[in-house]
Amino acid sequence: MNEKNIYNCWLRKGDYTNLASLEEYLEFCNTIIVKENKGVMNTAVNELKSAIKRITGIDALVIGEKVKNPHIILDLMQNNNEIGAEGFAIKRINNSLIIQGADDKGILYGVFHLIREMSTGKTLKQAEIIDTPKNKLRMINHWDNISGDIERGYSGKSIFFENDCVIKDLGRIKDYARLLASIGINGVVINNVNVHKYETKFITEEYLPDMARFADVFREYGVKLFLSVNFAAPIEIGGIPTADPLDVDVINWWKETATKIYKHIPDFGGFIVKADSENRPGPFTYNRDHAEGANVLAKALKPYGGIVIWRCFVYDCKLDWRDKSKDRAKAAYDNFKPLDGKFMDNVVLQVKNGPMDFQIREPVSTLFGAMENTNQVMEFQIAQEYTGQQKHLCYLVPMWKESLEFDTYAKGKGSFASKVVDGTLFDRNIGGVAAVSNLGDSQCWTGNPLAQANLYGFGRIAWNVDLTAQEIALEWVKLTFGNASEVVEAVMSMLLKSRDVYEEYTVPLGIGWMVNPNYHYGPSVDGYEYSKWGTYHYADFKGIGVDRSAATGSGYTTQYKDFNAKIYEAIKTCPEELLLFFHHVPYTYELKSGKTLIQHIYDTHFNGVNEVTLMRENWISLKGKVDAETYYLVLSKFNIQVEDAKEWRDVINTYFYRRTGIDDINNRTIYK
Secondary structure, eight states: OOOOOOHHHGGGGOOOOOOOTTTHHHTTEEEEEOOOOOHHHHHHHHHHHHHHHHOOOOOOOSSSSSOSSSEEEEEOOOOOOOOTTTEEEEEETHHHHHHHSSSHHHHHHHHHHHHHHHHHOOOHHHOOOEEEEEEEEEEEEBBOOTTBBTOOOOSSOOOOOTTTEEOOHHHHHHHHHHHHHTTTEEEEEEEEOOOOOGGGGGGGTTHHHHHHHHHHHHHHHTTTEEEEEEHHHHTTTTTTOOTTTHHHHHHHHHHHHHHHHHHHTTTOOEEOOSSSTOOOOOOGTTTTOOOHHHHHHHHHHGGOOOOOOOOEEEEESSOOOOTTOOOGHHHHHHHHHTTOOOOOTTTEEEEESSSSSSSOOOOTTTTTTOOTTTTEEEEOOOOTTTOOOTSSSSOOOHHHHHHOOOOOOOOOOTBHHHHTSTTTTOSSSSSSEEEEEOOOOSSSSSSSGGGGHHHHHHHHHOOOTTTTTTHHHHHHHHHOOOOHHHHHHHHHHHHHHHHHHHHHSSTTTTTTOBOOTOOSSSOOTTTTTTSOOOOOOOSSSEOOOOOOOTTOOOOOGGGSSSHHHHHHTTTSSOOGGHHHHHEEEEETTOOOTBBBBHHHHHHHHHHHHHHHHHHHHHHHHHHBOOHHHHHHHHHHHHHHHHHHHHHHHHHHHHHHHHHHHHOOOOOOOOOO
């Protein structure tokens, strides 16, 4: 294992000599008792032994029989209904600290929980817990290509592929599986949802032995392997003239393919599919619907316990900007709502958290709460495609919390989106959360060490949505930088304000976009305004925003249940942070702050630059208090962020001044 702290992320070595709780834990660290020591259980034992050595300096003895001295016992629960699948309990009984799991994965998660509590200075009493993951599926989606490139990747090249080949050395893959298990991730997709020529062959005998090698490594840490598949695979690699999901030859081909896969990977998780989206092939070619397309794959995987994850990112990417009646935000609902109840029970619809595309501020997708008879997964993007591409600090957990805590009112008050995706609201059998990875082969995995907080935070919120963004940030900071109060307070402050600060100097009040086309970095206010992609802001000399009301606009508001529809329908009741997403608003409109809309735009963009500058100064104050490699790499990112924030400020403010001719009341520099 690479011993560099920047590489080991939140599992790095630290100085634990000053932990007040250390003396208490020392009593229990001499011996680890385990009845069964193989597979995932073996991983749990090794992780616990390694952590004990790292934190206490003790080389714990691993044995299979009870001893009289204080010890840690790892054991599977028998006939105990206190915890669910993959859950665990940690409790102290007399002179023993017992970690019990509903299964071997539960034991592993319990071990990582104990390590986390020990490392952050929690007492033994605070470490005691009974815990079960809220979501059955907790998945990372990689958009890696066999070339080694990563679509929307900002942390180097792929860790799975290079130069059109599958990597041979799996050492880093094991380190990655370890990171995932430590935050409770149980599924990983290793290839891009845009499946190209060579990647289409991953489900053939040519590549399945390599896929099995990956699966073997992930299995040790309780992580199932999934693959993105090409809907047109029967044509491209099967020698069949059609991919029609109702064609008998196609049906049989997918069944035979599933059989081959499971011979190589007995616990293969299943397929993820992007179909009829952004020029990808799908069932529309054959006048079939998404349910018919998904079900042919689901039937093939069903005998083996596999699932199909069908992405709902489906919209017309060839819109005419002249036609304001067309609204991309409505597309997912329009495509999938009529199919509720038609999908097999091992199909899961993967729905982006917002109706557009991972913007810094969007309302929650209307599909959550609309499909009572269909399994759903909420999809986030850890990769900061539209939020600074890991050059900018932008802690995304607060955004994800907002999405999961959104009340859909599908079954009255309290019908939170989190209950939709975890299956409890509609009594569905599969569900959870997924996120697009922000990892690559950079030394720190995420390009910017502070971006590790988003990967860590996703895992923690996927496990337990009730954790606060502050609690998750505090865990990550202490695990990453230690428990010194000055460092903890400074980094916590940066993280918790970063999302709002990024929003301030980029796009106002939910309007989104305004980025350079294609690579989605840096300001270009009209970059997409007259394009086919349907991402418009409709700024003119009077106002800005997209009218999505039922009364005068696209009618998108009607896709929500009545309570939310009424709130979003009227300018006065619409939450101001989403005002321009739902309404075209005059620049002179007075916000609740008493400021006009145009003055709010000016003020937030100036303030955003000031805040980023302060964050950089706070980071500089930590020189010598964090390791040098992390310090200088993060500083280089803050230098970029400060200059980029100034560019955003000047471009946006100048654009709106030239549109309106309205002066900044504070007479600051705007390039007129």
